[in-house]
Amino acid sequence: MSSIVLEDKDRQMQNHAVIMLASGLSQRLGQHKQLLVKDGELLIVRMIRSAVSTNPQAVIVVIPDKHPAIASVVTELALQYPAVQAVVNPKPETGMADSLRLGIESIASLGNSLIERVLIMGVDQVLLDQSHLTALLAGEQSVVASSYHSWTYSDELSATEPKNIIGLPLVIDTGLLRQWQTELTGDKGLRHLIRALPPSQIRTVINKQLSYDIDTPAQLAFAQKKGWLDQHSERI
Numbered sequence: 001m002s003s004i005v006l007e008d009k010d011r012q013m014q015n016h017a018v019i020m021l022a023s024g025l026s027q028r029l030g031q032h033k034q035l036l037v038k039d040g041e042l043l044i045v046r047m048i049r050s051a052v053s054t055n056p057q058a059v060i061v062v063i064p065d066k067h068p069a070i071a072s073v074v075t076e077l078a079l080q081y082p083a084v085q086a087v088v089n090p091k092p093e094t095g096m097a098d099s100l101r102l103g104i105e106s107i108a109s110l111g112n113s114l115i116e117r118v119l120i121m122g123v124d125q126v127l128l129d130q131s132h133l134t135a136l137l138a139g140e141q142s143v144v145a146s147s148y149h150s151w152t153y154s155d156e157l158s159a160t161e162p163k164n165i166i167g168l169p170l171v172i173d174t175g176l177l178r179q180w181q182t183e184l185t186g187d188k189g190l191r192h193l194i195r196a197l198p199p200s201q202i203r204t205v206i207n208k209q210l211s212y213d214i215d216t217p218a219q220l221a222f223a224q225k226k227g228w229l230d231q232h233s234e235r236i
Helices: 002-012 041-054 068-082 096-110 130-138 174-181 192-195 218-225
Strands: 016-021 061-064 084-089 117-121 143-149 163-175 204-205
Touching: 016 096, 041 068, 041 117, 041 130, 061 068, 061 096, 061 174, 068 084, 068 117, 084 096, 096 117, 096 174, 117 130, 117 174, 130 143, 130 163, 130 204, 163 174, 163 192
Parallel strands: 016 061, 016 117, 061 084, 143 204
Antiparallel strands: 117 163, 143 163
């Protein structure tokens, strides 16, 4: 009976893996955004559960070294969800590119030919919901990315025009991601590479709520005022 249940579960798995970029040091924020709390649950836990719910072949969570509280949380979830695997970034201060490269290498090391696409996501877009991930994964282009505007941390209109952002979370063809691996440097990530693609290879899914990520104390205070994050947060 148990083998039948396992086979059914495997049949439901999709043709993608997830790379979760969670190794940021949150220096501008002054505390680790991974351990902020939303509805009584750590933000990194909510994001990992969201990733798992897409039925991926694997969830690679890239975390910073020398931060046992973050490592402990991910290790505990890996025991609960076999698809989850923690990868430690020994140089988290060097920027997003190193974390992304580690994630790409980890997926390649799995040797799983069923992984045709990779969902890349962060941990601090506090209004990200499951329907958006589903919409991204439903696209068939080489890159299916999120589209939203920069935000100004207040209820008042900003004097500056908000920038249009094409960014995370996004889904990308595995072959294209491997092709771009050597071009990832510093904090640039994939954005400049995606912009160079012909329009036929890109689809965007608009979601204004993704504007609200947490990088500064002002952004955190705004999110807490709105009730998007709990007033209490874990510190390490």
